[in-house]
Amino acid sequence: MTVLGASLNRHSIGKLLVRKSTLEEVAAAAGVSKMTASRALRGVADVSTETREKVLLAAERLSYIGNRLALSLSSQRTNLVAVVVPSMSNIVFPEVLAGISAELEGSGMQAVFGISDYDMAKEHTIIRDMLSWQPSAIVVTGLDQPQETVRMLRNAAIPVIQIMDLDGTPIDFNVGLSHGRAGEDMARALLTAGRRRFGYIGSALSRDLRARKRKAGFERVLSEHGLGFVEQQIDDAFSSIALGKHLTQHMLASTPDLDCIYYSNDDMATGGLFACMELGGSVLGDILIAGFNGLDLAVALPVRIATSRSPRRIIGETAGRLARQAVTAGQPSPQKVFSFVPEITGVSALHPSRL
Amino acid sequence: MTVLGASLNRHSIGKLLVRKSTLEEVAAAAGVSKMTASRALRGVADVSTETREKVLLAAERLSYIGNRLALSLSSQRTNLVAVVVPSMSNIVFPEVLAGISAELEGSGMQAVFGISDYDMAKEHTIIRDMLSWQPSAIVVTGLDQPQETVRMLRNAAIPVIQIMDLDGTPIDFNVGLSHGRAGEDMARALLTAGRRRFGYIGSALSRDLRARKRKAGFERVLSEHGLGFVEQQIDDAFSSIALGKHLTQHMLASTPDLDCIYYSNDDMATGGLFACMELGGSVLGDILIAGFNGLDLAVALPVRIATSRSPRRIIGETAGRLARQAVTAGQPSPQKVFSFVPEITGVSALHPSRL
């Protein structure tokens, strides 16, 4: 802890002025040159054991912490992984981030996150800001960035990892699942279970492209069977349990004779289930609630709902691993597309015994 | 997009070698000096309109994105806010992060996140790594960092914002709530509602200090009334709905005559509620489930549980605002401690009518 009076690089704590120490100061304290101190601290060759210990001691006494700005600028590598996700309002993207973060741990790499709020213009700005930090790789959500954003990403000259979605042309790496197909598969499973009168409840579809793709896939299969949604309730607010509950109450009031409601995701579906539970009566047995994500919540519910489990933790880990390999390993992964197929659970046959 | 063959600062995309353009190149393309280009791009004075437009055009054509490493190293300010949270496995900390992120938006500042997994040693390492990026402020969770970590934070010479907790001595700023008091308040509310036979179900108490403080507060009040937990189920795994459900099933099997179970948080409590719902019978009316956090989930449940709403979004926003003020505004906030008292909801009297 160096105490100075005249420096700019300071911050008042109590009445003291504290300044971070630099490599130069450590070197001076150890009686060697900057270069030797640098070598000693990094543990590279060409330093005698005696000198190394002097430097380490000096660094310890000065509480020296290296300046990664200088390191990165000098070495032309930041080992930063930029990650842009659309939302933090349900548990899905935090789990992706945790997966990336866990996979990067110990590799000397570090994730930096940004939230786009499902807003393409905001996403563009955020990506631009992130790129200015010269990340070694970038992870973005979805494959449907506007052309301008794609051009910027290509120009960044770093590995681009697009996650969550699969329906489109990747820039570089792609880790995700086909939401169109997830919708189709769920529709087929529900039809097989005998369901015929479908409602749809969704939110923020104007912004959430993947929810829209699931809905479109679902409708494709329905129409192949000469069917369609009997009723739809769509709100432009972001998804939440409360919103799902509210819209479901509306729908059940106007169209009570459905045998299945497909929701834009599990949060909405959970709200729907809660609405049904509060209504009581035969509703619970008659109407199957179907969502998407396979949240822990959805799986633990006292009454099962149908859902597709999105492999979000694995997607995060895979993205993290790709970034790590592309940066630290010599060669990036030869495999460019990592495709997952969500497992469907909880689809019960029509008119099951009451729970 | 500059195409070069010999540079190191490149990345192969297809068969092309792409390189990021620098201010020097923009300046050359515009026929001016680096310095003039810098001024033009930053919109500072001393540049003619004509020159400014030439530079902006050149920057546009070269897809120039400034290098913040260089900028920050040169200007000695990163405008980075480091944030260390213990977990991303429930929605609480993602909401804090979203609050910080939202408050920083448009200010030119950027949050960087790290996850400590409730591990003090890991937290120390993460904080060290973060500090090496020379953040302009740092947000850490809790007030109980080991002495070594506190020393490092003080030495960092930047504003330190400790969040979530309030029971302790802050380094600099403190935004949170007293978990000891939250536990006490909940116990008093439940006692007032006539509850007497309490169970406790918790998880990861060896690491989650704040859950431990709530439990301790709760027990203080119980013992003041000559009471204590009739039974406790504690598991060292991290909290989850599934774990809460599992432990509750255990507890109800061995001690069915409880009238209230206090859980370490709402995730665990929700699992507990689901366990009760599956058991059916009079359990739901007889046993009150009490948690902590006031998650949207808990509030929307078809059967209400008792909970204290932690103001996590506000805490995030306040932390973000403090960081912003300390860095961009001239003076940091004079108020150092921001204390919140969680609101308790869902405490129903003993033996309410069945739902």
Place this chain on the structure above:
DNA sequence: CATGTTAGCGATACCGGTATCGATAACATG
């Protein structure tokens, strides 16, 4: 003893920006 080899260390030039100060030209002023 002359020469080669190696270990250990330092001087210097970057990395890509910005702050600072000085230079230049155009114009106004007495």
Place this chain on the structure above:
DNA sequence: CATGTTATCGATACCGGTATCGCTAACATG
């Protein structure tokens, strides 16, 4: 016409590290 003022721009020195190359001393070798 000499001088002062202002607008516009560039040269230079940093910021705090690392890469590179060269230097020196100690030691081995013939």
